[in-house]
Amino acid sequence: MTKKIEAIIREERLGDVKQALKDIGIVGMNVVEVHGHGRQGGISLTGRGGSYQVDMLPRVQINIVLSDHNVEKTIDTICKAAASGKIGDGMIFVYPVEEVVRIRTGERGHQALMYPDDIDSRQEGDQGGRPDQHQG
Numbered sequence: 001m002t003k004k005i006e007a008i009i010r011e012e013r014l015g016d017v018k019q020a021l022k023d024i025g026i027v028g029m030n031v032v033e034v035h036g037h038g039r040q041g042g043i044s045l046t047g048r049g050g051s052y053q054v055d056m057l058p059r060v061q062i063n064i065v066l067s068d069h070n071v072e073k074t075i076d077t078i079c080k081a082a083a084s085g086k087i088g089d090g091m092i093f094v095y096p097v098e099e100v101v102r103i104r105t106g107e108r109g110h111q112a113l114m115y116p117d118d119i120d121s122r123q124e125g126d127q128g129g130r131p132d133q134h135q136g
């Protein structure tokens with residue numbers, strides 16, 4: 001099974017999160033600038049003209065399409081690197097993915113998600129290998 005992790009984080013945490021993902025062998029990803037709010041509905045700022053409400057706050061969305069068995073480790077890594085402990089640290093959403101195609105080669109599914117020195121290739125020497133290798 002293939003999943004998509006959509007992590008919405010603070011802009012200033014992007015560098016730390018990218019490095020942490022690289023450290024565990026997450027290779028393919030993309031990043032989008034987004035604006036939004038969570039349950040506080042934005043923030044109240046005080047300027048010279050008094051206080052005003054900003055409802056859509058800038059955040060960075062990191063998209064990663066990956067194999068099911070790497071989802072929890074990746075979520076854990078993002079949470080640790082993105083957290084400040086204050087409100088507004090972000091959200092992570094996980095979706096099922098129907099298909100993946102690498103355009104250059106025509107590879108599909110799991111084959112299209114393989115990268116040199118990625119999270120799975122690093123585990124190939126481990127006892128048991130990847131969980132999905134046992135599912136035929």
Ligand SMILES: Nc1ncnc2c1ncn2[C@@H]1O[C@H](COP(=O)(O)OP(=O)(O)OP(=O)(O)O)[C@@H](O)[C@H]1O
Pocket residue numbers: 008034035036037038039040057059086087088089090091
């Ligand atoms: N339900 C949602 N659907 C889509 N995007 C969301 C949702 N909730 C939050 N976001 C996005 O995540 C960003 C960060 O959300 P935020 O961390 O403030 O969530 P929260 O639920 O308010 O948690 P906290 O109480 O820690 O602030 C928002 O700016 C918005 O871009």
Ligand SMILES: [Mg+2]
Pocket residue numbers: 037038039040041087088089
């Ligand atoms: Mg919030």
